[in-house]
Amino acid sequence: MDRRAFNAALAAASVLGLVAPTAARAQGAPARPRIGMLVYSDMILLDLAGPLTAFNIMQADIQLIARSSQAVMTDVGLPVTPTANFETTAKDLDVLFVPGGLKGTIAAMKDTQTVDFVREQGRAARYVTSVCTGSLLLGAAGLLKGYQATSHWYVRDLLAHMGAVVRKDRVVEDRNRLTAGGVTAGIDLALTIAERVAGDELARRMQLLIEYDPRPPFDSGSPEHAGLKITEAVLARRSDLIREAETAAKAAGASMNL
Amino acid sequence: MDRRAFNAALAAASVLGLVAPTAARAQGAPARPRIGMLVYSDMILLDLAGPLTAFNIMQADIQLIARSSQAVMTDVGLPVTPTANFETTAKDLDVLFVPGGLKGTIAAMKDTQTVDFVREQGRAARYVTSVCTGSLLLGAAGLLKGYQATSHWYVRDLLAHMGAVVRKDRVVEDRNRLTAGGVTAGIDLALTIAERVAGDELARRMQLLIEYDPRPPFDSGSPEHAGLKITEAVLARRSDLIREAETAAKAAGASMNL
Numbered sequence: 001m002d003r004r005a006f007n008a009a010l011a012a013a014s015v016l017g018l019v020a021p022t023a024a025r026a027q028g029a030p031a032r033p034r035i036g037m038l039v040y041s042d043m044i045l046l047d048l049a050g051p052l053t054a055f056n057i058m059q060a061d062i063q064l065i066a067r068s069s070q071a072v073m074t075d076v077g078l079p080v081t082p083t084a085n086f087e088t089t090a091k092d093l094d095v096l097f098v099p100g101g102l103k104g105t106i107a108a109m110k111d112t113q114t115v116d117f118v119r120e121q122g123r124a125a126r127y128v129t130s131v132c133t134g135s136l137l138l139g140a141a142g143l144l145k146g147y148q149a150t151s152h153w154y155v156r157d158l159l160a161h162m163g164a165v166v167r168k169d170r171v172v173e174d175r176n177r178l179t180a181g182g183v184t185a186g187i188d189l190a191l192t193i194a195e196r197v198a199g200d201e202l203a204r205r206m207q208l209l210i211e212y213d214p215r216p217p218f219d220s221g222s223p224e225h226a227g228l229k230i231t232e233a234v235l236a237r238r239s240d241l242i243r244e245a246e247t248a249a250k251a252a253g254a255s256m257n258l
Numbered sequence: 259m260d261r262r263a264f265n266a267a268l269a270a271a272s273v274l275g276l277v278a279p280t281a282a283r284a285q286g287a288p289a290r291p292r293i294g295m296l297v298y299s300d301m302i303l304l305d306l307a308g309p310l311t312a313f314n315i316m317q318a319d320i321q322l323i324a325r326s327s328q329a330v331m332t333d334v335g336l337p338v339t340p341t342a343n344f345e346t347t348a349k350d351l352d353v354l355f356v357p358g359g360l361k362g363t364i365a366a367m368k369d370t371q372t373v374d375f376v377r378e379q380g381r382a383a384r385y386v387t388s389v390c391t392g393s394l395l396l397g398a399a400g401l402l403k404g405y406q407a408t409s410h411w412y413v414r415d416l417l418a419h420m421g422a423v424v425r426k427d428r429v430v431e432d433r434n435r436l437t438a439g440g441v442t443a444g445i446d447l448a449l450t451i452a453e454r455v456a457g458d459e460l461a462r463r464m465q466l467l468i469e470y471d472p473r474p475p476f477d478s479g480s481p482e483h484a485g486l487k488i489t490e491a492v493l494a495r496r497s498d499l500i501r502e503a504e505t506a507a508k509a510a511g512a513s514m515n516l
Contacts, residue, residue: 044311045307045310045311046307046308046310046311046468049303049304049307049308049334050304050307052303052334052336053302053303053304053333053334053441056333056334056335062335075311075314076307076310076311076314077314077320078310078338078339079339080336081336081337132469152469153469169473170471170472170473171473171475181469181471182467182468182469183311183467183468183469183470184445184468184469184470184471184472185469185471187442187472187474188472188473188474188475191474191475191476192475195475195476200476201488201491203475203476203478204476204478204484204488205478205484205488205491205492207474207476207478207479207484208478208479208480208481208484208488208489208492209440209441209492210304210440210441210442211390211410211411211439211440211441211442211443211479211480212441212442212472212474212479213428213439213442213443213474213479213480213483214428214442214445214446214470214472214474214479215427215428215429215446216445216446216449216465216470216471216472217429217446217449217450217453217461218449218453218458218461218462218465220461220462220463220465220466221465221466221469221470221471221472222466222469222471223466225471226462226463226465226466230459230462230463230466231466233459233463234463234466234467
């Protein structure tokens with residue numbers, strides 16, 4: 001664990017009362033884990049809300065980063081106001097986090113400024129993370145080339161166009177890249193990140209606090225379990241966007257000479 | 259299924275392509291399910307975001323209801339702007355939904371206007387629902403007297419002071435009352451409500467779309483599984499608020515002559 005990692009873990013442990021305040025103070029005032037969460041129009045609020053809740057419990061130094069300071073509109077009609085933009089964001093994030101939202105992700109993949117920002121930040125961050133279609137943007141920024149990664153099930157395979165080794169686990173960790181499946185996988189991801197950044201005990205407290213003891217009323221959370229009819233119905237309504245995502249992923253791969 | 263229930267189910271099925279548009283049109287223009295979600299200061303954003311995502315997929319007619327039109331601040335620092343207030347909310351909701359957030363719930367339990375509003379709406383709504391500490395507010399409004407109900411594990415027992423029969427399941431359904439456990443239980447609740455309001459197939463599609471195939475990295479989602487040390491650590495930091503909630507619950511019970 002390097003000094004930055006140590007300080008982040010100590011700070012997080014301290015604010016949750018896992019270590020005595022004096023132990024934290026003895027190290028000076030350790031930096032809180034610095035977490036940058038990209039926000040963009042047409043993102044899925046729930047992709048953000050799970051990890052944001054976890055990072056907030058960690059009392060991390062959280063920035064919601066957008067291209068401009070204007071509020072971005074989410075899938076559910078609630079706007080999110082950014083707290084930082086591409087110029088003001090710190091260059092040494094502990095965690096870079098990218099949420100999903102298929103329409104918005106495709107637009108972001110086509111936006112040079114966004115892709116460049118994610119690439120720069122991704123190269124410097126301790127952990128590079130995403131939920132849902134957010135991994136397509138990491139891929140477009142060249143951050144998943146040669147890495148195992150996952151995404152929302154309906155676009156997962158597209159990661160291969162950008163050099164990733166596609167896996168279908170809920171959370172896929174390869175070195176410092178952590179990518180997760182669709183929408184609700186953000187909660188599993190957040191607990192995993194909490195463990196890496198702030199330790200096992202804190203992550204377990206967090207799981208208890210948000211009572212993450214899931215009992216889905218149906219067994220329909222993956223195409224394999226939902227069955228063909230349900231899966232085809234979901235795909236049919238998104239086929240245009242999935243084709244657009246495929247085009248964007250291939251173009252991104254071509255620009256990396258893949 | 260009464261006419262209102264039939265229309266709501268038909269509308270929801272129609273917008274998701276479960277029935278041919280002509281079948282829906284043949285019934286006239288059926289009303290979309292009308293869902294009122296209470297929002298209040300210090301509520302937990304994730305309590306709202308899970309159900310809001312589900313209701314949005316259902317293309318329900320959603321109102322975010324607050325005492326006034328001012329934005330309310332959530333636990334994670336993101337404000338939520340209401341779309342309706344106590345005066346403008348329709349009187350015949352298909353679903354009344356109350357999120358949690360211990361500090362905010364206690365304040366709401368002590369606010370006569372809020373309690374009166376919840377009582378009135380709860381008497382008329384087809385389904386009366388809550389996640390997390392939201393059930394304490396339903397209890398304070400007298401809506402859980404003689405009903406089985408649950409809440410966040412750390413205040414669940416307080417429901418008994420307001421005449422509820424306490425249960426510790428993730429989602430507890432008793433007649434038209436559906437109450438859920440802490441924070442993330444809102445997702446399980448939302449899928450259950452979707453099934454009741456719009457049918458089994460729609461709920462299964464929804465689960466697949468939000469890829470709700472949970473794989474918690476730890477087994478720490480309930481006090482029984484987290485163990486004594488983790489549980490006591492979580493309780494220690496909330497003991498003052500839990501005591502305040504107990505006082506509020508007892509006062510509410512006394513006002514109902516319990």
